[in-house]
Amino acid sequence: MxxxxxxxxxxxxxxxxxxxxxxxxxxxxxxxxxxxxxxxxxxxxxxxxxxxxxxxxxxxxxxxxxxxxxxxxxxxxxxxxxxxxxxxxxxxxxxxxxxxxxxxxxxxxxxxxxxxxxxxxxxxxxxxxxxxxxxxxxxxxxxxxSDSQIGGALGRYAIQQLKAQRIAVIDDRTAYGQGIADEFIKAVQGMGKKPVRREFTSDKATDFTAILTSLKAVAPDVIFYGGADAQAAPMAKQMKRLGINAHLMGGDMLNTPTFIQLAGPDAAGHFAAVAGSELSxxxxxxxxxxxxxxxxxxxxxxxxxxxxxxxxxxxxxxxxxxxxxxxxxxxxxxxxxxxxxxADFSFDGSGNLKKAPVTISAVENNDWKVKSTVY
CATH class of the missing domain: 3.40.50.2300 (Response regulator)
Structure with a gap:
């Protein structure tokens, strides 16, 4: 070269x-x-x-x-x-x-x-x-x-703040829906209450008339739903149509603008919890x-x-x-x-978030309004 x-x-x-x-x-x-x-x-x-x-x-x-x-x-x-x-x-x-x-x-x-x-x-x-x-x-x-924290916070809120006496539970049979419903029930039982009824549906369902008609007979003051907003919104509308004057409660998949959009005026007065603090x-x-x-x-x-x-x-x-x-x-x-x-992130030995905040909100004036943040 x-x-x-x-x-x-x-x-x-x-x-x-x-x-x-x-x-x-x-x-x-x-x-x-x-x-x-x-x-x-x-x-x-x-x-x-x-x-x-x-x-x-x-x-x-x-x-x-x-x-x-x-x-x-x-x-x-x-x-x-x-x-x-x-x-x-x-x-x-x-x-x-x-x-x-x-x-x-x-x-x-x-x-x-x-x-x-x-x-x-x-x-x-x-x-x-x-x-x-x-x-x-x-x-x-x-x-x-985890569901233990979110479902637990909702269960305690239902008893302590909403003074619920007759609680019904519905879940969509998914890992999320069943998991959070189970933890909600544990918290309610820990407060000395027992749900009056537990029902199951599908994460594809939109008609809950049969389930709600059955629940109406036990006059629930809170209905907990483990599932998504696409099912919770028609559920809220059908509760109103059937004259069921109960608060609907759910986890983070219910706490969305979509729930309010789909349920319209019938979204008012219902509760949900999200994992995390209020962003503001x-x-x-x-x-x-x-x-x-x-x-x-x-x-x-x-x-x-x-x-x-x-x-x-x-x-x-x-x-x-x-x-x-x-x-x-x-x-x-x-x-x-x-x-x-x-959040301030640190994890325990299993990978769970330590000191995980949970924020509970209710629909007021066509928006989610924070009611409580717990840890």
Whole structure:
């Protein structure tokens, strides 16, 4: 090789090495929620917030192990279906994601958690069924309180604040619906009361006339529903039509603008609880809410802010570990003390959020009004 040719080759190699050194390291973060079907409004809310987090991180690039990092969100639609959820989980692992923020539904998160655990990929979820963190996986973290906390808070509120004497319970037979209904009943029984009736329905049902007509005979003053807003709204309307003067209560899947839109005037006076503090009460909450509304031209639906926090928490763990490899930053998640938009995050040995706040609200003047926040 001639000297001039050798010089060109060396210069080219050095330029390539220099360019490689300057190139961003792309870090894929997995996301999954129902993005189609009757629960798509929850999923799009979650995805919007996760995208906000990715954009916020990329707007002020961070350097890890000497390399600038560019984050990329890999979104999947699990359709709130456990079978599809496990397929999605495998696709995310195969895509090389470093962490997963999701899934939304407990019935999807629980079977998917094994796939992430086998791959050593951290999973941060808003799923509330206690079973989600009871498998002993070191990769599993819950970004909100569990059904024990949410259902328990609602049960105590029904007895102590609403002075309920005759409580009926309905659930949609999903892992979420059954789980939160069970915990609500435990809390009610712990206060010395016993539900007068428990009924079951489907997460696809919209006609509850038969169940409600049966319940009317026992004159409930509270009806607890474990399920989503798409079923709770027609239930509220049918309660009104049948002359059932009871408060409808439910968890975070009921506490949405969609419930009010679908139920109309019949939404008034009903209660729901969400995992987390009122956003306006958090130092960064007001700013997040304003930015979300300005960008997406809509209200926050439900737990999107927790998905934002999940992405940011993972990035913070990577910075502290100075690594984007799950094996290196996973211990940093387990030992985090991250101050997020929705909570101060730290986890117990099972991956449950410590000191998880629960906010109880009621529909007044066509809006959700906070009544109580408990820990």
């Amino acid at each position: 001639k000297q001039s040719t050798m010089g060109i080759w060396v210069a080219g190699a050095l330029l390539a090495m220099s360019t490689a050194a300057l190139a961003d390291t792309v870090v894929k973060i997995g996301f999954s929620s129902p993005l189609s079907g009757p629960q798509a409004h929850y999923g799009k809310d979650n995805e919007n917030a996760a995208k906000m987090a990715i954009d916020d991180l990329n707007a002020k690039p961070i350097t890890i192990a000497g390399q600038k990092v560019k984050f990329e969100l890999v979104s999947e639609d699990d359709q709130a279906d456990p079978r599809i959820g496990t397929q999605v989980a495998q696709r995310l692992v195969d895509a090389g994601v470093k962490a997963v923020i999701g899934h939304y539904n407990s019935g999807v998160s629980i079977p998917a958690s094994r796939i992430y655990a086998d791959a050593g990929v951290p999973q941060l979820s808003v799923s509330t069924n206690p079973a989600y963190t009871q498998s002993g996986y070191k990769t599993t973290f819950r970004l909100v309180g 009460a958090r130092p960064a909450g007001k700013d997040f809410e304003a930015r979300y509304k300005a960008r997406f031209k809509q209200e926050i639906i439900s737990l999107g802010p927790q998905f934002y926090d999940g992405v940011m928490l993972v990035a913070d763990a990577m910075k502290r570990a100075n690594s984007t490899e799950p094996g290196k930053f996973l211990p940093m998640i387990a030992n985090t003390t991250y101050k997020g938009v929705t």
